[in-house]
Amino acid sequence: MKVLEPLLEFLSIPSVSTDPARKGEVRRAALWLGERLKALGFATELHETPLHPILYAERIVEEGAPTVLVYGHYDVQPEDPLELWETPPFAPVVKDGRLYARGASDDKGQLWAHVAALEGLSARVNVKFLVEGEEEIGSPHLPAFVRENREKLRADVVLISDGAMFAPHTPTLTYGLRGLCYLEVHLKGARRDLHSGAFGGVAPNPIQALGWLLARLKDERTGKILIPGFYEGVRPPSEEERRLWPSLDEEALKRELGVEVLPGEEGYSPLERLWARPTLDPNGIWGGYQGEGSKTVIPAEAGMKLSMRLVPDQDPEAVADLAEAYLKALCPPGYQLAVKRLHGGKPVLTDPHSPPMRLMARALEEVWGRPPVYTREGGTIPVVAELKEALGVPIVLLGLGLPDDNLHAPNEKLDLVNLEKGIAAIRRFHELLAQEGL
């Protein structure tokens, strides 16, 4: 498969944006992609930011022709825990029709579909690419770039493939995304680590206190998030929306996750909890002795990473304020609590029936032989809300991954059939757009 070889090269670059030691690799991924686009006739620009560069590229075939803006990201999540990968994360391999590598699905593989779709395509459509290297760390510099370059980015439609199909063999158009508020919490007790025999009974224990905080953040019985005011902005999905939703195979999901129940917020279906309800999850915790055997220590400090997925009309900054105030109010006497805001992203809802969505639906139906389903997604693409506000044009979210792609986890993969059909559908979209306009 001709489109595969360069993608393997792209995936072999460990462009982990959160790791300061990989700064050079992240840049290398941007430069590599720029070269590929130049070979397709694009003019490219690398815009420096304080961290990782933004790649902008355009191929203007005709003033006045319909213009497509493709957004994607060339950075990837960290690969740890490395020992759980069956093949090395940055040595991509194809096995049983699947491509395994960090970034295969999120997002290099999906982004690559938009590049590969242009190969030999002669449709009279102007194409622009906006590709960042900071998506996995919350796109700190892209919003400003988007606001300052509205004219340059002007387009009739934005295409984004950075998500998942609802199920295998199920072409999918996504019209909603959750937002994100990510915090790091540090808790200090005594000035130094203490012996649990000599001081147990009078010493603050930051691990114990983290436990108290966690229990007060989410109710064990109801699954409700207990931060005062947290649910205030939540807009319930409309009846029309609910009718659009496909039905979730809960038994298949349980099998996939290897669980007997799907724990979550009381009173809502699993699908609604995934798409239209906010959540809170600790993403990491540490403190004290983690080694072999026993150590009777009361640690001086402990910490955790804590993120919340948000839905319209919650605001990440406002939620961070609420969470921080609540955590500080909960902090028991004898402890010092500090909250660091790592990043956020606004939730977004788009029109499932906009003209380009209808066009992409036709392209998908031609390629797959069946119409697409309409979904929201639980994940966050921070820039979507920014693009929506700045450009004011319809956004088409065409996920080419699958829910079991192991995003952000070991053994990330992309099914090649979805890559191939994705490329075909994108090509067809360009052709339909050139023929019919919007």
Added chain:
Amino acid sequence: MKVLEPLLEFLSIPSVSTDPARKGEVRRAALWLGERLKALGFATELHETPLHPILYAERIVEEGAPTVLVYGHYDVQPEDPLELWETPPFAPVVKDGRLYARGASDDKGQLWAHVAALEGLSARVNVKFLVEGEEEIGSPHLPAFVRENREKLRADVVLISDGAMFAPHTPTLTYGLRGLCYLEVHLKGARRDLHSGAFGGVAPNPIQALGWLLARLKDERTGKILIPGFYEGVRPPSEEERRLWPSLDEEALKRELGVEVLPGEEGYSPLERLWARPTLDPNGIWGGYQGEGSKTVIPAEAGMKLSMRLVPDQDPEAVADLAEAYLKALCPPGYQLAVKRLHGGKPVLTDPHSPPMRLMARALEEVWGRPPVYTREGGTIPVVAELKEALGVPIVLLGLGLPDDNLHAPNEKLDLVNLEKGIAAIRRFHELLAQEGL
């Protein structure tokens, strides 16, 4: 100081018993100590165990003379977090009258006082040493050795220095120790790490569940341990005992720990909480992403180390049963919980007025110019209960450390004045014992 040089050598051996990679170093410490005792006229035997050897040594000057058995341990705690040590943990240094090294106080330095006290001593006292290399991992093999070698270990008194003086310049005799029950808890959720966007709302989160467990183990408001039946065996201290207790300078303790309050169980004084009340402390916790920046993962598993200090008449095995049953009952649906028992030790109370305690009190008063105070200790020396049961003779606990010695923490130290006066008091004890018997 002649006694110091060999001690520096002893302390430079990284005999960390919990670390499989240091097995050879642990053995080297035993062999080193054996050589020193041989030089003092002892016959030594190294008893192999499945892990670290037990060193037994005896110097019989006369059948029928009073016999002292000294217990100590040549193993030490792990040194991490290494970056917080001001000087390397296994490169001992003397600074401002203090000896800094891992093991300086716990227990190589205090054990060494009993060896150094014999240098040039001609008192007609038989001396035996029982020194293990597994104290810091719960003495798994010593109890069987003690039970199987009662005849060999027979003595009129057991001397142990593996604890602390109540305060600086305050000679101290200890008549009670807390016990220990140490568990490791593993919690599993889904079969693999999950993306918090794609699965947040239906995925079990083992970190969150650890928080719920911790909150149900210890009440945030009262500090009470919530394991059903946990307090049942607890024997309150007698009125006579309370009268023996010195008073605790709570303000000084707060300053030492760098805290504004001394959190603990409601309804008991800090001193009683340290000496005569059981406690529960998580000693380590881990799960998810602990690196730089953010990673939006819901981890498949998380875990913690959890220990309880016990008081008479609680039994470590019985408490482990209660804790395990409670944790399993608390484990929410969707999680798998496993409990591993790492080690335990029985609490012990001895007679503060036994004849050898009285003799040691006289020796201390002669050396320090003031009578000793009588204390319990919050820590655990698992073998003390075993020796008490197996030999049935009085036990003298003579702590030479101080509460601020940084046991099990970075920058462990021993004040040299306490080492010197300890050696002098032990010598004087041998002389008084030879002269007066018991």
